[in-house]
Amino acid sequence: MREEYDIKNLNPRKNPYSNRLKKQITINIDSDAVDYFKSLSEDSGIPYQTLINLYLADCAKNKKRLQIAWK
Template identity: 55%
Template sequence: MREEYDFSNAVPNPYVGRVRRRVTINIDGETVDYFKAESARTGVPYQTLINVYLGQCAREQRHLEFA
């Protein structure tokens, strides 16, 4: 090991503070099938896709529209 390290070009960890919380929700079968198909297409786990989509909705402050 070196006696000293140069951290002048270091960047903060972007994942600090992003703690995941396990929850249980009921999602209809068609919705789960959709995300599983997207998972097969993209190679990303379907739970991750659902999380990414919900996070995007929250960041964009989307509101539900009930017809």
């Protein structure tokens, strides 16, 4: 075993996930919406917060706009 290692030469690749860092926020979501994602979570085995993040990321990627018609 060496006494010193040159870390830069050991793994010269850049972290592929460094641009996908998550940011913790506080958000108010209706309990019905949370329950919906929790039920999806039980079916898929994916944590519900991850499912919510995946859905929102898909909306942002596809530039989906909410269609609201106030009556």
